Amino acid sequence: MAEVIAQEKQGGSKQRKKLIRVDMTPMVDLGFLLITFFMFTTNFTKPNVMDLRLPAKDPNPHPIDNVMRDKNQVTFILGKDNRVFYHQSNAEDLNSSNLKETDFSGIKISKIISEAHKNAPKPEIFTVIVKPTDEANYKNFVDILDNIAISKKERYGITDIKPWENKVYEELTK
Structure with missing residues (x-):
């Protein structure tokens, strides 16, 4: 020593x-x-990961009529300034009167999902669709996924906003 x-x-x-x-x-x-x-x-910080399950491709897709498909889903459009819109319409029926706006306060989105599920023609294949715009922020995207998890709906999809939806969305946000 x-x-x-x-x-x-x-x-x-x-x-x-x-x-x-x-x-x-x-x-x-x-x-x-x-x-x-x-x-x-030492406890290292654990990464916060959200479970995002993607469905397997169906080898035998079944044809579904458009009316049943439109009423068997609810679509959320995430916009700028923490705005969120929703609808249950197709390209021909969607207009500024049936594209409704809500917000992330409370459990409003969970209630909307539950109501749409209750009124669905085939609740077993009810689907929630999330369409973020380019102006949407990541926090709102996580909030909508949390609300889907709270409402216990396992069928949901994330996709781009369609041009016919974007046209109506632009009318409402101007």
């Missing part, structure tokens, strides 16, 4: 000068042991 070396000085005086040399090897070992201990006992 430590070593004392006695040296005599050459010359007239008989005084001894003691040099102390400290061996640093055990100190380095102790440092590495402490670093290793703290690395193994």
